[in-house]
Amino acid sequence: PIEPSTYLMNVTIGGVERAIGQLEVEPRGNTSASTLVAPASLNDSDSSLTSQSIQSASTERIDVARGDLAIVRIDESGLETALTPENVAGGPDANGIEISMNQLEVRPNQEQQSFLATPENGATVVPDFENDVVFVVWDTSDLPIEGASEDYEVTVTLQGDHSDFVEEDTITARTRVTLVRPTVSMTASNETIYPWDAPTVNVTGESTLAPGSVVELRARAPGQPFLKLVPMTVSENRTIRTNLTFAPEDRGLVFPMWVRDYRDNTETTMRLLESDASLRFVDQETDGTFVTISEVNLSVGGFIRVETADEEVLGTSAYLPPGEHENVIVEFDRRQLTDTELLAIAHADRDGDQNFSSQMDLPYRTNGSVNGSLVADDAMVRLEPDAKTPTPTSTPTTDEPTSTATASTATPYPVVERTPIEPAVAGTNTGIPFSPGLVVIALVVTGFLARRR
Structure with a gap:
């Protein structure tokens, strides 16, 4: 390979210099890779994939629902002459360029699984050398997944035995892809529509599908044609939304509503009640x-x-x-x-x-x-x-006054308070002297009592 530098060039014919010029060889730029996701419908187009169609349909993120397209964008300068879009499986025919998707988690008693970017493995290489970009469009339908998700790593490897750029195997770029299960959820704003309400319902939900993917909402009464077949597009934030309006003649119906291919997780029962x-x-x-x-x-x-x-x-x-x-x-x-x-x-x-x-x-x-x-x-x-309400009976009254005996609380005898007389002391002449009249009365009473005895 020519070392990066500026070289003088000339054209000589028959020993005569006819033209001169200058060749500038730039160093090969750094290689980088990133992961995008696109709806599976991108591969269903009748026209071939182009850089413009890929970029317009892709959203940058590493989570890819199984069945969608994992888009690996490789920014690289200097691979134009070496890269063959039909063959990036390594070896001399691929000029030592190998692009592969490798399983990160190695489970017990299992070997790591790796998939080369070949059409047999669902990969298509779309170069855009004018912008130093190479896209690898990978259909993930056949990639294995265990559990809710599976982690992979996409690597761009230059093989030393078959590359003019490196002397030994070198990974120049890598990016991660997380494969997840495709899911859709759905919620109806009002599963029961009352007679006094407008027959409309807002349907919202979420999905792991790539933005731009289209799912179909279905509503059908038993034994009748479909009431609704409505497409819903997954937004950039992976939500779905639509507004339904039912006909007046649908009043009185009870019917299921679901998202096609995801009925087990989305079915809900709608009731359009009538006023009866x-x-x-x-x-x-x-x-x-x-x-x-x-x-x-x-x-x-x-x-x-x-x-x-x-x-x-x-x-x-x-x-x-x-x-x-x-x-x-x-x-x-x-x-x-x-x-x-x-x-x-x-x-x-x-x-x-x-x-x-x-x-x-x-x-x-x-x-x-x-x-x-x-x-x-x-x-x-x-x-x-x-x-019937009875006639009220009057209570007889009398003009005779009712007398009430009043208990007397007066004291029957007057109470006279006296100052007590002090007793006479024995052997003294003190005391109250008896009058002569009182002595005579006492003697008479004594005699009277003596005769009765």
Whole structure:
């Protein structure tokens, strides 16, 4: 090989110099490699692969879903004369250039698997020498994968025995490819569409497929043609999204919806409910605290509300699940004391909380239309004979005053407080002297007592 330098060139004919020039040999640039991914449909094109078509369809990332195309971009200058796109399997016919994909994890009792970039292994080499780029387009459909992913490394090797650039085998570029399972997930914003909602649904999901891949969303009622066949394109951040609008005649259908080829992981059941309700309210006798609605049928569940002809609300039933019901009791908030005609109205549980709200839970209407008539029925409700309100009985009164004895709390005898007299001391003449009259009385009493004895 010629060493990188500037060389003088001339053209001599018959010993006569006819032209001169200059040759500049640049050093071979560094080789690098990177991994991109492209949809498998890129290989389905009738036209041959070009650098432009590859770059427009590719996204730079190392994760490649099995079946998609792993694109290896090799930036290299100086290989133009040596590289043969039809043969990069090494050896003299390939000028010592070998491009291969090698399994990184070697499992017990197994050998490392390597695949040369040949058409038999699903590889196509597309050079773009003007821009010093070589693309290797690799169909990963036949590459082995164990578990959720498999790691590979793509290497560009110059073999010393067959290359003019190196004296020994040299890896000039390498890049990693992580092979993953192709997956698609799907979520519907509202699997149940109620009669009062617009028949639309937002479908979103994620996929490991290459950006630009197209998957098909399907919806089909049993025994009927497909309701929807909608293509969805995987975005650069590997998401899918679409908006569906169903026809009015699809109301009442229950059907599966899924992504083709990924039904096990994406199937969901759609329910397009229709507004359908009926009730039967017959004449009856009650005690004025409740009424009984004989038959009720609510397609989406709800309540029965009873009111007077003046639209005065008397009571609301407990929540009734979707389906048929018999002998539904509606208790009144206050007792009805007169015979009157009452109206029972079916209300839908629009907010789904199973608690009645006059603002949210509006009445059912015929044909499911906002312009339809109320689903209602009236009945004459009479009080039972023994439930008539009794005439109040007056309590007799008397003008005679009621006397109340008052217990006396006065002391029966007056109490006179005296200063106690000090006792006389024995052997003294102190004390109170007895008067002569008192002495005479004492003697008379003594004599009287003596005669009685």
